[in-house]
Amino acid sequence: xxxxxxxxxxxxxxxxxxxxxxxxxxxxxxxxxxxxxxxxxxxxxxxxxxxxxxxxxxxxxxxxxxxxxxxxxxxxxxxxxxxxxxxxxxxxxxxxxxxxxxxxxxxxxxxxxxxxxxxxxxxxxxxxxxxxxxxxxxxxxxxxxxxxxxxxxxxxxxxxxxxxxxxxxxxxxxxxxxxxxxxxxxxxxxxxxxxxxxxxxxxxxxxxxxxxxxxxxxxxxxxxxxxxxxxxxxxxxxxxxxxxxxxxxxxxxxxxxxxxxxxxxxxxxxxxxxxxxxxxxxxxxxxxxxxxxxxxxxxxxxxxxxxxxxxxxxxxxxxxxxxxxxxxxxxxxxxxxxxxxxxxxxxxxxxxxxxxxxxxxxxxxxxxxxxxxxxxxxxxxxxxxxxxxxxxxxxxxxx
Amino acid sequence: xxxxxxxxxxxxxxxxxxxxxxxxxxxxxxxxxxxxxxxxxxxxxxxxxxxxxxxxxxxxxxxxxxxxxxxxxxxxxxxxxxxxxxxxxxxxxxxxxxxxxxxxxxxxxxxxxxxxxxxxxxxxxxxxxxxxxxxxxxxxxxxxxxxxxxxxxxxxxxxxxxxxxxxxxxxxxxxxxxxxxxxxxxxxxxxxxxxxxxxxxxxxxxxxxxxxxxxxxxxxxxxxxxxxxxxxxxxxxxxxxxxxxxxxxxxxxxxxxxxxxxxxxxxxxxxxxxxxxxxxxxxxxxxxxxxxxxxxxxxxxxxxxxxxxxxxxxxxxxxxxxxxxxxxxxxxxxxxxxxxxxxxxxxxxxxxxxxxxxxxxxxxxxxxxxxxxxxxxxxxxxxxxxxxxxxxxxxxxxxxxxxxxxxxxxxxxxxxxxxxxxxxxxxxxxxxxxxxxxxxxxxxxxxxxxxxxxxxxxxxxxxxxxxxxxxxxxxxxxxxxxxxxxxxxxxxxxxxxxxxxxxxxxxxxxxxxxxxxxxxxxxxxxxxxxxxxxxxxxxxxxxxxxxxxxxxx
Numbered sequence: 001x002x003x004x005x006x007x008x009x010x011x012x013x014x015x016x017x018x019x020x021x022x023x024x025x026x027x028x029x030x031x032x033x034x035x036x037x038x039x040x041x042x043x044x045x046x047x048x049x050x051x052x053x054x055x056x057x058x059x060x061x062x063x064x065x066x067x068x069x070x071x072x073x074x075x076x077x078x079x080x081x082x083x084x085x086x087x088x089x090x091x092x093x094x095x096x097x098x099x100x101x102x103x104x105x106x107x108x109x110x111x112x113x114x115x116x117x118x119x120x121x122x123x124x125x126x127x128x129x130x131x132x133x134x135x136x137x138x139x140x141x142x143x144x145x146x147x148x149x150x151x152x153x154x155x156x157x158x159x160x161x162x163x164x165x166x167x168x169x170x171x172x173x174x175x176x177x178x179x180x181x182x183x184x185x186x187x188x189x190x191x192x193x194x195x196x197x198x199x200x201x202x203x204x205x206x207x208x209x210x211x212x213x214x215x216x217x218x219x220x221x222x223x224x225x226x227x228x229x230x231x232x233x234x235x236x237x238x239x240x241x242x243x244x245x246x247x248x249x250x251x252x253x254x255x256x257x258x259x260x261x262x263x264x265x266x267x268x269x270x271x272x273x274x275x276x277x278x279x280x281x282x283x284x285x286x287x288x289x290x291x292x293x294x295x296x297x298x299x300x301x302x303x304x305x306x307x308x309x310x311x312x313x314x315x316x317x318x319x320x321x322x323x324x325x326x327x328x329x330x331x332x333x334x335x336x337x338x339x340x341x342x343x344x345x346x347x348x349x350x351x352x353x354x355x356x357x358x359x360x361x362x363x364x365x366x367x368x369x370x371x372x373x374x375x376x377x378x379x380x381x382x383x384x385x386x387x388x389x390x391x392x393x394x395x396x397x398x399x
Numbered sequence: 400x401x402x403x404x405x406x407x408x409x410x411x412x413x414x415x416x417x418x419x420x421x422x423x424x425x426x427x428x429x430x431x432x433x434x435x436x437x438x439x440x441x442x443x444x445x446x447x448x449x450x451x452x453x454x455x456x457x458x459x460x461x462x463x464x465x466x467x468x469x470x471x472x473x474x475x476x477x478x479x480x481x482x483x484x485x486x487x488x489x490x491x492x493x494x495x496x497x498x499x500x501x502x503x504x505x506x507x508x509x510x511x512x513x514x515x516x517x518x519x520x521x522x523x524x525x526x527x528x529x530x531x532x533x534x535x536x537x538x539x540x541x542x543x544x545x546x547x548x549x550x551x552x553x554x555x556x557x558x559x560x561x562x563x564x565x566x567x568x569x570x571x572x573x574x575x576x577x578x579x580x581x582x583x584x585x586x587x588x589x590x591x592x593x594x595x596x597x598x599x600x601x602x603x604x605x606x607x608x609x610x611x612x613x614x615x616x617x618x619x620x621x622x623x624x625x626x627x628x629x630x631x632x633x634x635x636x637x638x639x640x641x642x643x644x645x646x647x648x649x650x651x652x653x654x655x656x657x658x659x660x661x662x663x664x665x666x667x668x669x670x671x672x673x674x675x676x677x678x679x680x681x682x683x684x685x686x687x688x689x690x691x692x693x694x695x696x697x698x699x700x701x702x703x704x705x706x707x708x709x710x711x712x713x714x715x716x717x718x719x720x721x722x723x724x725x726x727x728x729x730x731x732x733x734x735x736x737x738x739x740x741x742x743x744x745x746x747x748x749x750x751x752x753x754x755x756x757x758x759x760x761x762x763x764x765x766x767x768x769x770x771x772x773x774x775x776x777x778x779x780x781x782x783x784x785x786x787x788x789x790x791x792x793x794x795x796x797x798x799x800x801x802x803x804x805x806x807x808x809x810x811x812x813x814x815x816x817x818x819x820x821x822x823x824x825x826x827x828x829x830x831x832x833x834x835x836x837x838x839x840x841x842x843x844x845x846x847x848x849x850x851x852x853x854x855x856x857x858x859x860x861x862x863x864x865x866x867x868x869x870x871x872x873x874x875x876x877x878x879x880x881x882x883x884x885x886x887x888x889x890x891x892x893x894x895x896x897x898x899x900x901x902x903x904x905x906x907x908x909x910x911x912x913x914x915x916x917x918x919x920x921x922x923x924x925x926x927x928x929x930x931x932x933x934x935x936x937x938x939x940x941x942x943x944x945x946x947x948x949x950x951x952x
Contacts, residue, residue, distance in 0.1 A: 024775060038743075039742070042747065057744040058935075059744050077729065080771060081774075085777070140461060145860075183781070189550060189644065191638070208852050210853075212551070214473065215469045217469075218855035
């Protein structure tokens with residue numbers, strides 16, 4: 001939506017900011033014309049064909065003029081400073097916490113998540129997720145607009161909302177920008193920054209990430225849905241996921257919601273940031289990387305895998321075998337692996353990682369602990385529930 | 400026939416006495432030749448960065464990915480920014496005209512340290528090659544934006560470190576240029592020329608040289624800290640190692656904000672030369688123009704925080720930085736009034752350089768006043784990191800610094816080559832550029848206020864019209880640029896030959912014995928007992944006998 005000019009009444013302080021902008025606009029017009037009108041006039045009046053050499057005068061000082069064009073703009077600029085300060089004061093003076101709803105906001109590559117205070121039943125609503133990118137056909141024609149689906153920030157109208165914002169400590173800086181409300185503040189890893197608003201009109205407003213954060217920076221949208229108070233309260237005190245009903249809990253929807261699809265392909269074997277989730281594909285380099293460096297961050301019952309269990313030719317042989325999907329004749333050296341990963345490489349009922357597919361245990365452990373590997377770092381997703389992991393695992397199996 | 404600095408053997412060399420023209424250029428310590436070489440390299444990079452920008456505009460013509468994915472786009476705007484800032488606009492005016500014209504203006508034979516000047520040029524080339532090498536090595540060119548904000552720059556897999564090393568080397572070259580010019584201006588002015596008899600371009604270079612010398616080390620240190628962090632894991636900026644990313648923003652802008660004045664001040668100097676020459680009268684308010692350059696350079700150090708209004712910095716700090724920022728606008732405004740009133744009761748001759756200068760008054764007025772908008776804290780919270788800021792920046796930098804660089808190019812072209820370009824064609828190129836520029840950038844102010852964030856490779860369909868207008872502007876603008884350079888380059892070989900003072904100007908660089916100038920400039924060191932822009936009834940007051948450099952008026 002073109003929220004910039006039309007949405008002036010969307011939040012209480014938007015009018016203050018617009019007011020400051022328009023004062024600036026007219027002062028700028030006056031100051032600008034005070035330079036440009038004399039310039040154009042002199043260019044015309046003293047044009048070459050209109051002036052004889054004898055008529056040229058060296059006019060080099062005029063104290064009155066100089067004082068005027070120093071003091072008048074200074075006063076005008078101080079007026080602008082005041083309105084800039086005043087509009088900021090409104091934007092940045094947080095309302096009292098007991099008269100507001102405080103919502104925790106987490107920005108991470110590339111999704112926004114919201115956590116509400118617990119309601120009367122002790123339910124803590126956790127909303128948000130990744131934006132569903134628009135779809136285009138081969139000719140670049142839009143087939144489907146991008147959307148947040150139900151993963152928005154829902155707030156009641158005419159209520160103070162305080163956003164306490166942060167990013168995971170190993171993430172990067174984002175900025176929570178709501179053009180319709182004229183508000184923006186960076187979301188800094190390892191810090192809590194705050195902003196607030198009071199939406200005055202029921203409706204939906206875009207949230208954009210305004211601080212460059214990498215690949216999907218231009219898709220790090222969210223929405224603020226402003227609801228009538230009664231509708232908001234009814235949802236807030238219920239157990240429903242969102243005011244628009246429960247989330248789609250299918251594995252595919254969950255992959256979308258949690259932003260997995262930003263880094264992982266699910267329909268093809270393409271490698272974006274992480275490997276495809278369509279089938280488990282391990283490259284020889286990845287297997288060798290784990291053999292050479294070990295792995296101790298996944299939290300399996302079996303514990304850490306030490307580095308260098310096998311070396312040289314054996315390691316090469318094993319890597320080739322595992323990377324090929326453990327098909328064909330098993331090399332004898334694989335005995336070094338099978339004591340923990342099982343002869344079939346499936347990880348012995350979840351006590352150690354499977355080498356051949358994304359089973360529930362592998363997904364849960366990786367999502368819970370994150371992963372560091374030869375391809376880079378995968379962040380933690382500690383808030384994904386066990387039911388969600390199972391649904392995702394089911395879904396991956398069906399691909 | 401008398402020899403000019405462009406002829407074979409008409410140069411001193413850093414090492415030995417090479418016989419071939421090629422090596423005489425590579426090893427030259429002559430300030431004029433070094434300036435020309437800078438110009439050749441700098442404008443080549445300019446076109447690389449323009450091409451990158453055009454590729455981005457093409458991608459942005461419609462929403463969705465057309466021929467570039469997000470990562471490529473992110474590398475493209477980083478490449479555009481790094482080249483434009485570090486390779487083009489920071490060296491820009493000082494490296495080209497500071498070298499070619501400044502020593503001539505003060506009646507010097509060369510800069511104070513000609514060998515250092517030669518070394519600096521090759522240091523700059525080294526830095527440029529290091530920067531470009533990361534395009535083809537490692538994981539590809541940095542994708543951080545030219546601001547290198549931590550922790551993104553410390554965690555991305557791309558070749559950020561190579562780019563940081565390059566920026567460090569280029570910073571070193573910038574410091575050495577500043578040092579060289581400072582000493583030159585202090586020590587090599589012609590006898591009689593006190594500070595308030597210097598041409599205003601020299602004042603611009605002087606103020607700039609101080610910024611180069613004092614501010615650049617801050618970015619150097621910052622880049623070294625980032626490199627230490629990346630390779631040795633010392634937690635300085637990355638919060639996961641206990642560092643503070645906002646600290647990086649502060650350190651970065653402590654340099655990079657003064658750096659925009661480093662870019663604009665010498666460009667303003669060019670304006671101060673062109674306006675009196677083509678108004679055929681003395682400049683209005685010589686001292687205020689000179690001192691406002693110095694005060695902009697001073698106040699410019701204290702305002703970096705206005706880049707951090709939404710960074711999570713304390714609100715009190717925002718108010719203080721906002722207040723100080725408004726005080727940079729005042730001396731800038733005074734300069735504009737001085738220039739405009741220099742035309743009062745003059746005789747305005749609309750040559751190509753004058754058109755560029757007047758065009759810049761229009762574009763920089765817009766660029767400067769929209770800068771005032773985003774100096775207002777409350778309004779900037781809305782406009783920070785949107786296209787409004789992008790448009791402001793380009794109006795100030797391209798519509799200010801680069802337009803004036805072009806103005807200087809047209810103004811000093813007859814001095815540099817002893818030949819004139821076709822004025823009709825050059826004026827046509829100006830109008831193309833001016834119209835294209837405004838069509839390209841003005842819509843971004845509106846898109847920005849509507850909420851179009853910068854550095855987006857895809858956008859909401861509502862913004863399509865603004866991007867499409869911008870694209871049309873980009874096509875006109877680039878056509879104008881190509882026309883302009885075609886006209887100029889053709890004139891280097893085929894232009895009509897002109898004498899030493901083609902514009903009937905007053906400053907010392909126009910009082911040389913030959914056109915183009917000879918190797919060691921003025922025949923004798925002149926004695927300066929006059930102001931730089933003395934005209935009487937439209938004619939220069941001071942005349943020299945070029946053999947003895949004695950006044951004959």
